[in-house]
Structure formats: structure tokens, C-alpha cells
């Protein structure tokens with residue numbers, strides 16, 4: 001049998017496989033199959049469940065959203081419906097993204113060998129426990145809610161996917177219910193959905209045609225590579241009156257009468273348009289029930305993980321840098337605004353130091369420059385006593401203050417203050433405040 005093709009090189013980061021698919025497409029069963037397949041190869045994965053509404057999962061997740069968020073309680077407390085409950089649970093969970101990443105990073109990196117194992121002669125060989133500890137996690141499996149839009153189109157989904165992709169090579173496994181995608185129109189609907197997920201997540205994608213024990217996926221692969229084959233299937237459906245959503249063994253009110261010319265030509269042109277999209281995908285047929293196609297799936301994962309490193313990661317890093325730059329610019333702008341509001345220049349905030357620091361922001365407004373000039377003037381007049389710097393910042397930046405001080409001094413002299421000694425600036429300020 002071929003190897004899983006899954007094994008990344010030693011010390012490589014684990015590949016994250018995010019399973020996305022419509023409700024009932026078989027995501028959870030597929031996750032279960034991947035999990036047991038990897039366990040049987042003695043490369044146990046790290047498993048995350050991000051579906052807060054699932055009753056039970058047939059595998060043991062290492063991180064389970066249900067351990068942190070009580071979906072039913074969220075619905076009750078916030079008076080939400082099922083989708084709102086899932087969305088809010090995901091939002092709450094996304095606030096812990098840093099913790100989750102930290103756990104993933106520590107758990108998926110092998111612990112260093114104990115000293116005794118580095119020197120086996122000393123203890124007579126390495127123990128089984130430390131041998132297990134050496135094992136590197138090669139895959140992180142992520143199960144998501146069946147309500148695709150709640151995950152893919154929400155801020156929390158964005159945050160979680162972004163965090164995973166910034167730390168590990170990440171691929172999307174879009175799980176499709178093959179027997180329910182056998183007509184040209186449902187096939188096209190599914191492809192458009194997959195297309196929207198690809199462009200939203202901007203991550204490499206594998207199309208997993210699941211349930212191949214019920215319906216073989218060869219037709220789908222053909223439709224994706226051969227436009228004429230799709231066109232022929234469309235014509236067949238129109239002729240037999242099966243157009244419009246009839247799947248194997250189903251009855252449909254929309255089915256009779258064949259497709260309108262408009263729908264047929266729309267499907268035709270969409271199929272042509274999607275050629276470019278298809279060329280970016282890996283397509284595999286899988287049966288989560290029997291395990292058929294799982295090896296092929298892991299080969300596709302390996303290929304897509306390499307593609308992630310080669311094509312997606314540089315783009316991801318470029319976007320991250322761009323975001324960081326924008327954030328920095330925004331922060332500087334806000335800081336400048338704040339300084340203007342406080343009418344304080346950068347120099348005066350530096351602990352009273354009047355020297356221009358090398359990292360100081362350039363004055364953004366005329367008033368900033370004016371503040372600097374005034375500071376210099378105050379220095380020249382020598383009015384500041386060492387302890388009064390702070391008070392200077394709040395009041396005496398005003399040019400008129402020195403004048404007022406001189407007037408007050410004059411007044412005190414004229415009134416013949418008997419003490420006549422303490423005419424310090426600090427005393428003036430103190431009196432002014434008391435008054």
C-alpha cells in the first residue's frame with residue numbers, strides 16, 4: 001500500500017486541516033476517519049472541535065469549544081436563535097485565540113529528550129514514555145459548524161483561521177455530499193460555494209467528494225476538467241426532464257419540464273468561468289464509512305501544505321505587514337491628535353526634559369511648533385525652579401504667565417509684605433490656586 005504521503009519532514013510544523021462543509025455532508029465522520037487513520041499509522045493528530053452545537057463527537061478532541069462555552073446557556077442568556085448562539089459562542093471562543101495558539105505550539109512541538117535518553121548507556125536504554133514524548137504532531141484536525149456562513153463569514157472565523165494560518169501551514173478540506181451533488185445544478189451551486197470560501201479564506205483548498213461508497217465521484221472530476229462532459233450532462237438532464245435539482249432517487253417539484261434556456265446557458269457559462277478556479281484545487285473522492293481514498297487525501301494535503309509555504313505564506317505575511325503598518329500609522333495619527341488636544345509637545349512629555357529626543361515625533365501642527373518655541377523661551381527666562389516643572393506643563397507654557405508673575409511680585413513689594421523673602425514662582429502658583 002502506498003504510504004500516507006502525509007508525513008511532513010521531521011521538525012516541520014504540523015499541517016492544519018480545517019474541515020468545512022454543509023450540514024450533513026459528513027465532516028464529523030470524515031474527521032473521525034482521518035483521526036483513526038492517523039492513529040493506526042502511529043502519528044496521532046491534535047484535534048480541535050469548533051462546533052459548539054454538536055451533541056457528541058465520535059473522537060476525543062484535545063481542544064473542544066464546548067469545554068469553554070456553553071452554547072445553550074449563550075442562547076438563553078443573550079436570547080438568541082441557533083445560528084446566533086453558534087456565532088456568539090465562536091466570538092467568545094475567539095477571544096481566547098492567543099491561549100489556543102500557545103497550547104497548539106507547545107503541544108505540537110516535541111519536548112526535548114531527558115538527559116538519561118541522550119545518554120542511554122547511563123540508564124540502560126530509553127524509556128517508552130520518553131520515546132512517545134519525542135513524537136512530533138504532524139497534523140492538526142479542525143471540525144467546524146455545519147452552518148458554513150457562521151464560521152467562514154464571521155469575524156471570529158476570520159480570527160481563528162488567520163491565527164492558525166499565521167502559525168501553521170493550513171489547508172481547507174471542503175467536504176461535499178457526493179450523492180447530493182450529482183445533478184449539474186447542485187454541483188454548480190456547491191462549486192460556487194467552494195469558490196466563495198476559497199476567496200474568503202484565501203487558503204489552499206482540497207475538494208473532498210465524500211460518501212463515494214454510495215456514489216462514485218468520477219463524474220465530478222470529469223465535469224471539472226472537461227467542459228464538454230459537463231455540457232453533455234446538462235443536455236441529458238434537460239432532455240430527460242431531470243434538470244433543476246433531482247438527485248439520485250429523489251423526487252422534485254422543480255425537476256419536471258427540463259431547464260429553461262436561461263438556466264442552461266447560465267450553467268454553461270459559469271462552468272467555463274470556473275475553469276480557472278478548478279485549476280487551483282485538488283479533488284479527491286473519499287468514503288468516510290469505508291476509508292477509501294484517505295491515502296489519496298493525505299497526499300493532496302502534503303501537496304497543498306507545500307503550496308501554502310510557497311505561494312500563500314508570502315502573501316499572508318505581506319498582508320500582515322500591511323495591516324501592521326496601517327495600525328502603526330493609525331496609532332501615530334491618534335497620538336498626534338492626542339498631543340494636539342492636550343496642547344503638549346513631544347518634548348514636554350519627556351519627564352520635563354527640554355532636549356529634543358531623537359525618536360520624538362515631528363510637530364504635526366503649527367501649534368506644536370509654537371509650544372516648542374515657548375518652552376525654549378521659558379528656559380531662557382530661568383523662571384522654572386527644578387520642582388515646578390510639572391506645574392509648568394499645565395499652566396506656564398502661556399507667555400502671559402511670566403508677565404502675571406512679575407505683576408504679582410510687584411504688587412507684593414508695593415503692599416510691603418513684611419516677610420519679603422519668598423517670592424518664588426512656586427509660591428505664586430500656590431497662591432493663585434488657593435485663590
Ligand SMILES: Nc1nc2c(ncn2[C@@H]2O[C@H](COP(=O)(O)OP(=O)(O)OP(=O)(O)O)[C@@H](O)[C@H]2O)c(=O)[nH]1
Pocket residue numbers: 021022023024025026027028029030054145146147210211212213214286287288289290
Ligand atoms: N454512506 C455514507 N454515509 C456517510 C459517510 N460520511 C458520513 N455519512 C453519513 O452522513 C450523515 C451525516 O454525517 P455527519 O458526519 O454527522 O455530517 P456533518 O457534516 O458533520 O453534519 P453536521 O454536524 O450537521 O454539520 C451521517 O448519517 C453519516 O453516517 C460516508 O462516507 N458514506
